[in-house]
Amino acid sequence: MKPAVRIVDLHKSFGANEVLKGVSMEVEPGKTVAVMGGSGSGKSVLIKHVVQLLLPDSGEVWYGDKRMDLLRGKELDDQRLTIGYLFQGGALFDSMSVAENFDFVLDRHTSLTLAERKDRIEELLTWVELEEKFNASPADLSGGQRKRIALARGIALDPKLMLFDEPTTGLDPVSVRLVSDLIVRLRDELDMTSIVITHDLLCAEIAADHVNFLFEGLILESGTLDEVQRSDKPELRNFFGG
Amino acid sequence: MSLRLTIRPTDRRESIAQFLDKVGDFGRFVASFFRDGFRRPWEVRELLRQMDEVGTRSFLLTGVTGLAIGAVLAMQSRGTLIQFGAEAMLPNMLALSIIKEIGPVLTALVLAGRLGAGIGAEIGSMRVTEQIDAIEVMALRPLNYLVVTRVLACVIMFPVLTVWTDALGLFGGYLESALSSQIDPRLYLDTAFTSIRFSDVLADTMKTAIFGGIVGMVSCYLGFRVRGGTRAVGQAAMQSVVASSVLIILADLFVVRLSLLLFGDIAS
Incomplete structure (x- = not known):
């Protein structure tokens, strides 16, 4: 089967700091792939290349049959509209209410009427079990609620691919389960492909079909979580506390 | 044991290079504003919101300033x-x-104090909390939504607020004169505008659009380029x-010189 996302020999440096040193990986359609690794291993930098928030120094980023790193203008916009992104802190617009955060996207990218947009927002909020937060301000939400609402905003336009940048960082175990279960539901109910950047073992355990372990800018190990955990490489044993 | 500190002498060339780098980067930012900023979708609602933010919420501050300065x-x-x-x-002198000028x-x-800090901090915090990246990922233009709306709001509202400040300044001057020498308001107004030409009022008010x-541009640029955390x-x-x-x-120096060349001095 043709991969949904294919990254080939990706290199990225910031000044003298070489963050990615030739990362290659593939994500099959409908699967959830976790990219694990410690802080500063280049996980977030890697995922940002998939939506061209960063451009590589060299290497290729394929999404379907398009090279994301080469797209410009409308072509890039069209591809981005099929990708949802959950940022580390949620990135909800704090000058708007929760509903306005959704409407910001829906109003600009759909031809739905006001009433239809309201229905869609309620549907999305119900999906993440936070329908009562329709008029709330992002400042009044807990960390877990913020992530769930940002996730719902990310899927507002029915994307085919969802990117998660540390979706469970800073959350209590109950919220980690809630968010991780939502990632699983995206795959099972909506047949969505996902890349999850995480260093949270519980999140990977619940959500990931496949794990890539990133260390100092290179994929050190790849396989199921169990296979990666059983690796005898010292970096992995150190990470998983084995 | 004594601790010896080695202090590296400031490399002046490095500072100049950094400064020139920033100037060049600002130039590119301004160029992209004119090249890419005026494209669909038009963010009319956000522009009106920003005009309200810049204008309505600054009336009290500029009004009090004008009134006090006129009286003083x-x-x-x-x-x-x-x-x-x-x-x-x-x-007439007032x-x-x-x-x-005043x-x-x-x-x-x-307004630079009130809005510069506000815009710089708002866009800067949107940068560090990845809200600007979120706009980009949504296939929208942060430049259109955040920068064009704020810059245009400033360009439109500065002259309006200047007229307001001028009016309050003249009123403050009248209040002081009325209390000191019981001047008739009609006489005050007649004398005030005897040697003012419409072109002066227009040129001197419209120069605030440039201000x-x-x-808008400087504050948006500095906010956009924030890297790091809350300190930045x-x-x-x-x-x-x-x-x-x-x-x-x-810019005032430049504009005054230019307007003297174009419209001549008031005495000429």
């Missing part, structure tokens, strides 16, 4: 004018100084005020 200017000038037997010229520059500087553009946001806010204020004063 009248108080300070009366003594000197009396010495030369020219007290009757007070309204109108000239307020409309031609009103526009003071309004712009007060508005400076405040604070620095962006502070730098926005300082850079905007300095550039307003320099």
Whole structure:
């Protein structure tokens, strides 16, 4: 089967700091792939290349049959509209209410009427079990609620691919389960492909079909979580506390 | 045991290179504003919201400033004018100084303080919390939504607020004059506008549109380029005020010289 996302020999440096040193990986359609690794291993930098928030120094980023790193203008916009992104802190617009955060996207990218947009927002909020937060301000939400609402905003336009940048960082175990279960539901109910950047073992355990372990800018190990955990490489044993 | 500190001498060339780098980067930012900023989708609702933010919420601040400056200017000038037997010229002098220079520059500087810090901090914090990246990932243009709307709001509202400050300044001058010498309001107005031409009022008021553009552009740029955390946001806010204020004063020099060349001196 043709991969949904294919990254080939990706290199990225910031000044003298070489963050990615030739990362290659593939994500099959409908699967959830976790990219694990410690802080500063280049996980977030890697995922940002998939939506061209960063451009590589060299290497290729394929999404379907398009090279994301080469797209410009409308072509890039069209591809981005099929990708949802959950940022580390949620990135909800704090000058708007929760509903306005959704409407910001829906109003600009759909031809739905006001009433239809309201229905869609309620549907999305119900999906993440936070329908009562329709008029709330992002400042009044807990960390877990913020992530769930940002996730719902990310899927507002029915994307085919969802990117998660540390979706469970800073959350209590109950919220980690809630968010991780939502990632699983995206795959099972909506047949969505996902890349999850995480260093949270519980999140990977619940959500990931496949794990890539990133260390100092290179994929050190790849396989199921169990296979990666059983690796005898010292970096992995150190990470998983084995 | 004594601790010896080695302090690296400041590399002046490095600082100059960094400064020139920033100037070049700002130039590119301005160029992208004109090249890419005026494309669909038009963010009309956000523009109106920003005009409200810039305008409505600044009326009190600029109004009080104008009123106080007009009254103080009248108080300070009366003594000197009396010495030369020219007290009757007070309204005229007030109108000239307020409309031609004090009103526009003071309004712009007060607004640079209020808006420069606000815009720099708001966009800076949107940068560090990845809200700007989120707009980009949604296939929207942060430049259109955040920058164009704020810069245009400043360009449109600065002249409006300047007219307001000028009016309040003249009113403050009248209040002081009425209390000191019971001047008739019609006589005050007639004297005030005897030697002011419409072209002066227009040119001196409209120059604040340039000042508005400076405040909007500089603050958005510094906010956009924030890297790091909350400390960087604070620095962006502070730098926005300082850079905007300095550039307003320099631009004023240039614009006054240009308007003298185009419209001539009031005495000519």
